[in-house]
Amino acid sequence: MGPQAPDPTPSPPPPGGRPVTTADLRLAPRPSIDPRRWPDLAASRRRARRRVEAKVAEQIFRAAVRRLAVRVELGDTVLGGAATDPDAPVMQIARPDAFFAAVGASGLIGFGESYMAGDWDSPDLASLLEVFAAQVATLVPAPLQRLRAFYVAKNPRAERNSTRNTRNNIARHYDLSNDLFASFLDETMSYSAALFEGETSPGASVADEQTTVCRPVTRPGWADLVPAQQRKVDRILDAAGVGEGTRVLEIGTGWGELAIRAAGRGATVRSVTLSSEQLELARQRVADAGLSDRVQIDLLDYRAVEGQYDAVVSVEMIEAVGHQYWGEYFRTIDRVLAPGGAVAIQAITMPHDRMLATRNTYTWINKYIFPGGFLPSTEALEERSRTHSGLRLTERLSFGQHYAQTLRLWDERFVGSLERVRELGFDEVFDRMWHFYLEYSQAGFRSGYLDVQQLVFRREVQA
Known part of the structure; x- marks a missing residue:
């Protein structure tokens, strides 16, 4: 369909x-x-x-x-x-x-x-x-x-995110159906944490980076979701210095909202994805916005990207990289980042000790939702960037409770759309599975076991 x-x-x-x-x-x-x-x-x-x-x-x-x-x-x-x-x-x-x-x-x-x-x-x-x-x-x-x-159970080798396996892993989730995702996402088709109005306070750093924690000030409703998604995107574009004439690489297209907003600032954008369903709808949305001359979207593994970019941005894609490939991820970004450029990554994270304990574990989420996926810790991202590239973590925003609210709104929309979901060919077991996934994820953020962060990396200035 x-x-x-x-x-x-x-x-x-x-x-x-x-x-x-x-x-x-x-x-x-x-x-x-x-x-x-x-x-x-x-x-x-x-x-x-x-x-x-x-x-x-x-x-x-x-x-x-x-x-x-x-x-x-x-x-x-x-x-x-x-x-x-x-x-x-x-x-x-x-x-x-x-x-x-x-x-x-x-x-x-x-x-x-x-x-x-x-x-x-x-x-x-x-x-x-x-x-x-x-x-x-x-x-x-x-x-x-x-x-x-x-x-x-151990992670199957067939689901490791090698260049051979990654596209199949991505397709098993993101190519389920654009209409399925439209049944519970807002009009921006943003499938990542929104940033609602919030109160900020200083947070503890892992590498002397500037750290801010943000919590929602109210319990948001559906009408708050679109501006919150746009606020999230605008903040990460600001952090990467995206403006008029900026050459932007986006790793992980989603359904095109970030590319559209970046191009609206006067940037030229190259976005890469491994989801054919996302590619089709993202290109359509870019064309509908009249920005096809500024945005190029390719079905391409991030490791195959060439060229030089002033800003590299990636929203909740690193979770699909796999811990075996985090070093290659940062080496690739370092290779394509132009001098003076900045990197802004939005990542779901987990505590470092739990990451170490579970990095070889095959989970319910792996089996049914995100094959090959694995959440990093902040410490792991800092360490991999430092040892595999010239990039250094300079600032970080933590807003996990915003994700809990985002997931609550998605789940309310999903369970109110079951008739539409059934019409798409999904059955009763799928209904329960997807509801469990959204509530399971919400619980992780509500408890503080999971966090979501926007992290900014820049090249270390040589003395």
């Missing part, structure tokens, strides 16, 4: 401003599972014979939730550190045997798959997952964490 312009009319939020529930979402509580489309969800039922794994998973789960501020409804039993608190986030496990079998067989991947299959639910999924995210490093006892390398 060809791309369509996004519908600017948002679906209404649930009444009273309360959290969306499964009933609000019209998500199927027990979705029909097509084994051809979801083979591992169907297979997990056949693997329920793994009683030992399921029993161990149940014991670990029960011990973990005793320490957490949640209510877990397990048949007639109520578990959790907040079992008597009616306001605590609730997890409703409808099919315990299937849930513990899935978690026992594949850990956190099974946890997500079990939600997709309807084994468990929550009337406030983001709040529940926020509690888990805040304690993710301690959910499994330390002695068992030492066995992580023997139990946790």
Whole structure:
């Protein structure tokens, strides 16, 4: 199906401003599972014979939730550190045997798959997952964490972001359907953190860079999203010094909003993407804006870019690079950056210790949402830029709570658009999967486990 312009009319939020529930979402509580489309969800039922794994998973789960501020409804039993608190986030496990079998067989991947299959639910999924995210490093006892390398699945070599694999990895997410993304994104088609009106304060640096933390001042609504996305783009263009006559390289096109706004400033822009769906719609949007003479968009791996550019900008693309290639990423940018130029990167980050612990782990997000993806830490980006290029981190804006609000708005729009999503050919399991992805991500930012940052790099001035 060809791309369509996004519908600017948002679906209404649930009444009273309360959290969306499964009933609000019209998500199927027990979705029909097509084994051809979801083979591992169907297979997990056949693997329920793994009683030992399921029993161990149940014991670990029960011990973990005793320490957490949640209510877990397990048949007639109520578990959790907040079992008597009616306001605590609730997890409703409808099919315990299937849930513990899935978690026992594949850990956190099974946890997500079990939600997709309807084994468990929550009337406030983001709040529940926020509690888990805040304690993710301690959910499994330390002695068992030492066995992580023997139990946790490893990233498939076929999904490493080599020049051979990367386009397929990108296509599996970004080429799902432009119309799917238009069902929950705003009219700018920006698929990255927005920057709402906020209050700023100084933050701790990792390499003597100027660091600012920004938090939203209000709970934004849908009408706030477009100006917030434009504010985000304008800030990163300002940070890179983009203006009249600037030669700009954008790594990761998205659907063209940054290129359009940069060209509107009088810059000439070359943007590269590996998504054919994004390429088609971004070129259309650039042409509709009357800027085709200033913007060139190519289906090209960033490593193959040639030329010289005064500014290099990249918004939430480094997450798709893979930790094995971060050095090559910075070497490429250093090679094409003109003397005196600046680099501005918007990146989702995670704590450095968790990055080190999980860098070889195959996750639910990898399997179902972003194959080959991996989040860096600020320390890793600083270290790779310093050891693989002449670039140095000079300033940084942290605005993770803005991403939590962005994801909340996307999810409200998505679950209000399920009829449209179904018309595109996506099924009940996909509905639950995508809702889980948006709420899971929101929880990571709400808990502070994840952050999003705009980072500015410049070449080190030689004495």
